Amino acid sequence: MSLGQQIAPHLPFLRRYARALTGSQVEGDRYVRAALETIVEAPDEFPRDISPRLALYRTFQAIWQTTQVAEHDAGSAEGGEAIARARLAKLAPISRQALLLTAMEGFTVEDTAYLIQKEPEEVSELVSEAISEIETQTRTRVLIIEDEPLIAMDIETIVRDMGHDVTGVAVTRDEAVALAMEDRPGLVLADIQLADDSSGIDAVKDILNEFAVPVIFITAFPERLLTGERPEPTFLITKPFQRETVKTTISQALFFDQATVPAGE
Template sequence: MSLLARLAPHLPYVRRYARALTGDQSTGDNYVRVALEALAAGERQLSESMTPRVALYHVFHAIWCTTGANLESSDQSLESFGDASRRLLKIAPRSRQAFLLTSLEGFTPSEAAQILDTDVSEVEQLIAAAQAEIDAELATEVLIIEDEPVIAADIEALVRELGHRITGVAATHDEAVKLAGDQRPGLVLADIQLADGSSGIDAVKDILKQFDVPVIFITAFPERLLTGERPEPTFLITKPFQPETVKAAIGQALFFHPARDRHAA
């Protein structure tokens, strides 16, 4: 199989990563182009100990690190980027890489460690550092839709620990829609099955009719959302949940949601 055939399925994703890493599509594409040229010329090789996708990102990372800012235009400044890109570019480069590899590209910490030529422990530290910066900047109002008081209290504590504010805790569909209408949330954390037999899914649909807001479903019934039909939720956490999983999902949902900047403005 030719080199191009091996890498073709992964090229759109490494371009996406490069764009997010640099904050600019043309700059990101330049890095990808140089990485592919290095592979074609034999200056770089795909590691046989890695999967093709991990190996491609590993080569891209090596090119990005060695060329530094040489491929970036001299007149670029943070003001030329959107808010999400500016937030990313403020994060230290290595933390930015670890965060994007795991949150945007879906690599495991172990795979990210291979790509970054480090160990899992450092990757986890880098992700935590990036997450802390993101959480501090993205503080917002959060609506919790959860009918079990103990679980609701646990989620509320996690949300407050991250520096966010609670607009309310709803146990039913009607409560959730009313609370959202009274004070627009910047994030919704929703269960599926609610106290009076109503649906958290329906509550979220009705809230999204009013305004665009990121949603994280936290549920013991993930199969009700993972039906194969589109759209499916981007963020879905299964109960019982790990606190760190919820914290990471909150940061990612706020960071990457396209309406975040418009709401913040």
Template sequence: MPESLSQALAPHLPLLRRYARALTGGQISGDAYVRACLQAIVDDPSVLARDIHPKVALYRLFHAIWSGTQLGPDAEIAGLSRQESTAQQRLATLTSESRQTLLLTTMEGFSDADAAAVMGIDVSRIHPLLEDALAEIDRQTRTRVLIIEDEPLISMDLSGIVQELGHDVAAVARTRDDAVEAAVREQPGLVLADIQLADGSSGIDAVKDILSGFSVPVIFITAFPQRLLTGERPEPTFLLTKPFDPRTVKAAISQALFFNSTASMAA
């Protein structure tokens, strides 16, 4: 890959990896598609469109590769976990354009026009697809959500979003110890977690403690996403950046519950 092209793409790769994980449901599968995308560029740099912004071109190529290698019911990709394989098979049976549209326009910040360019569709389809995505979110299985956040206004915003989607707020925790105690007590079906907490403790450590007791999908929300996108350790599948768009949170909740077949049901 020419050095100038590498420099143009480098700032967008951590974000593409985040998007790939959210779209496919896991780090292993998401990173596999990103590697395939990069290998295609190395093999033939001309596959990357040069008449559009590098980020749009990169995501557009990723989508072409991802759309062309969807797994069928009996297909397998080496290295996928059972949960990731199940998630891929589910995606193969669904119309996924609405989810892609919501992730591209909210999590990744693309304009309607650029999202349409990435997906290879007419821009007039973006708004209806967004409406379909929000309607799908509203149909999600109801669950109980633990919010780990030390800023009262942010925790209030998150609580409102959770309740708007039809879920219940199991508890709001401001410290690591409070979070672990609430998780054991409430057994939530989803966790929304900040990284830096009120007493200087870590939301990452709180989540590790929680996951040592039982399995639950986790969405991290942080002002410093690069701290978790290092590639040096297992990374969160769902990672949102502060300040967040409420639609982004809704999309992440939808994706997290979609890829988790054992989300707790509210009584």
């Protein structure tokens, strides 16, 4: 099996991680392309003594870490530490990287330690730190678009346990838009396929035409929305999901949304 065939099944999920890490489809996919270009340019340097998935993520992490140092230095050169700090404030800190890799991507603490070049004990501490940050995060109001009652109940329970309010649960496109217009949420969680064969994607488009709001899509077929070939979601939860995955994704979406709000607002 060629190297390309070995890593191809893992690319959609690397895009999921990269987008959540950067808070942007464009930026996340750019880093994934850079990782692939690195592999193509020097295939003999691709780690062969570990799984292709772990090696792919390690290649990505190496590029990410190098780029962040370079951008911090560039910020310092352009306007001192103030610009450098402003740039860093918009990036996911290493504690959130550890949380994303474990809770979203399902890596073990040991594998995550390898990926971010830390000791396993440090990874556990970083994950605990990130979880503590979630507990202090600003609360918001959440609209849930989900036509499966049990799944909707699970999501609503997770959202409320995090301290957020639920503005409503919609099962169709029209209902979702109506609820959003009636009580504007600060976050939307949307399934792709809805009860009347309408689309959660279309519902979100209608809502975003009226006002800006961070969105997390929920789907049993994540590969379809992680191709990197067209405009696609930044935040994605795969069905069936784990409670910690939902909490982490919600926290990450709100992290970037709050980072764009000017100080004092």
